[in-house]
Amino acid sequence: MQYFGSKRGLFTRALQTAPAPGAPGDGAALLDQLPATLGVKLGGMPDGTLAMLRSLLTDPASADHAREALGRQISGIGGALPASEDGADGELRAALIITTMLGVTIGRQLLGLDVLRDAPAERIGTLLRPAIAALTEPPD
Numbered sequence: 001m002q003y004f005g006s007k008r009g010l011f012t013r014a015l016q017t018a019p020a021p022g023a024p025g026d027g028a029a030l031l032d033q034l035p036a037t038l039g040v041k042l043g044g045m046p047d048g049t050l051a052m053l054r055s056l057l058t059d060p061a062s063a064d065h066a067r068e069a070l071g072r073q074i075s076g077i078g079g080a081l082p083a084s085e086d087g088a089d090g091e092l093r094a095a096l097i098i099t100t101m102l103g104v105t106i107g108r109q110l111l112g113l114d115v116l117r118d119a120p121a122e123r124i125g126t127l128l129r130p131a132i133a134a135l136t137e138p139p140d
Helices: 007-014 027-042 047-055 060-080 090-110 114-118 121-136
Strands: none
Touching: 047 090, 060 090, 090 114, 090 121
16 A cells, blocks of 8 residues: 555556557567566565465456456557558467566566576576567568
8 A cells, every 4th residue: 555555556566567569560679678677577576566466366356457457568569569461460479478478477476486586587588588579570
């Protein structure tokens, strides 16, 4: 309550896993922003934020709020990605990027997986960059 005003405010902050999208079709700018965003998340989160992430699986209201917040991020990032020939997969590629980053954050912060916890955030970002880069471009 002191920092975020409400449980919902804290939860919203916890879900801010992606940068604001750039201009439509600007996958390169987005690729430059994503590793920095991931580095912030892997650097450590307050206990309250971690508690909110834990509640995703047990509290339906938290899960609904997460779906809404992540859906907005996915839509925004999907609009910033270069379109495929049929224009149909930008949001899917954005969802894969967001959920990959969320999964890495959960693995490191909540589950405490040794290999993720012990690796420097910069190294994780470096290793993920080619996968994220592949998702920012439409498939051939």
